[in-house]
Amino acid sequence: MDNRELQILLVDDDEVDVLTVKRAFLRNRLTNPIHVAHNGFEALEKLRDGSLGPRRLVLLDINMPKMNGIEFLRAVRADPALQTTSVVVLTTSNEERDKIDAFKLNVAGYLLKPVTFGNFVDLMATLNKYWTLVEMP
Numbered sequence: 001m002d003n004r005e006l007q008i009l010l011v012d013d014d015e016v017d018v019l020t021v022k023r024a025f026l027r028n029r030l031t032n033p034i035h036v037a038h039n040g041f042e043a044l045e046k047l048r049d050g051s052l053g054p055r056r057l058v059l060l061d062i063n064m065p066k067m068n069g070i071e072f073l074r075a076v077r078a079d080p081a082l083q084t085t086s087v088v089v090l091t092t093s094n095e096e097r098d099k100i101d102a103f104k105l106n107v108a109g110y111l112l113k114p115v116t117f118g119n120f121v122d123l124m125a126t127l128n129k130y131w132t133l134v135e136m137p
Contacts, residue, residue, distance in 0.1 A: 006131060007052040008034045011043040011072065012061040012090075017113065021059070021090075024117070024124040040067030044075055047082050057131055060107075062091040062098050070098065073105040088127065108134075 012018050018036055025034065035052060037043035043060075044067075046052060058076075062069035069089060076082045088109040089102050099110050111127070114120045 005053075005055065006032050007056040008032050009037060009043060009046060009052060009056055009058045010034050011037045011040065011058060011064070011069070013038045013064045014061070017061070020117065020120055021124070024121045027121045028125045028128060030124065030128050039064045040069065040072030040075065043072055044079075044082075047076070047085065048079075056085065057108075058085060058087040059090045060087050062089060062093040062102070070101045070105070073102065073107065077105050 010018060010021055012021075022034060025032070035046060037046050043058065047056070047058075060069045060072065067075075069091065073087060076085055076087065087107050088111060089098075089107050090111050090113060091098070092113050094112060102110050109127075109130070111123060114123055
């Protein structure tokens with residue numbers, strides 16, 4: 001694994017959404033490796049085992065079984081080894097409470113999943129511009 005390459009950890013329990021993100025990456029010719037966790041517990045395990053390397057970005061769904069996105073964020077921010085991990089929420093939840101809770105837990109952004117694939121492709125292109133412009137650790 002190239003330690004300079006930004007690793008993407010996609011935390012989402014919906015396989016259709018996982019495939020949509022992967023297809024949008026392909027359409028945009030984004031070559032960043034995508035690692036998938038289906039809930040917050042799996043995501044924490046992947047972050048803690050060190051396999052993602054130092055440069056990583058978490059794309060996080062809010063509504064998941066076992067450990068939802070907000071619970072995951074609380075665990076990440078409480079862990080000194082993970083608390084600086086960059087997290088962008090990518091969800092269907094347009095609930096004001098979820099947005100407030102996420103931003104209180106220092107997310108880098110809160111993005112609503114688009115309904116159409118074309119808009120999803122555009123959103124992933126914009127996200128790529130963001131992470132290439134921002135100094136990612």
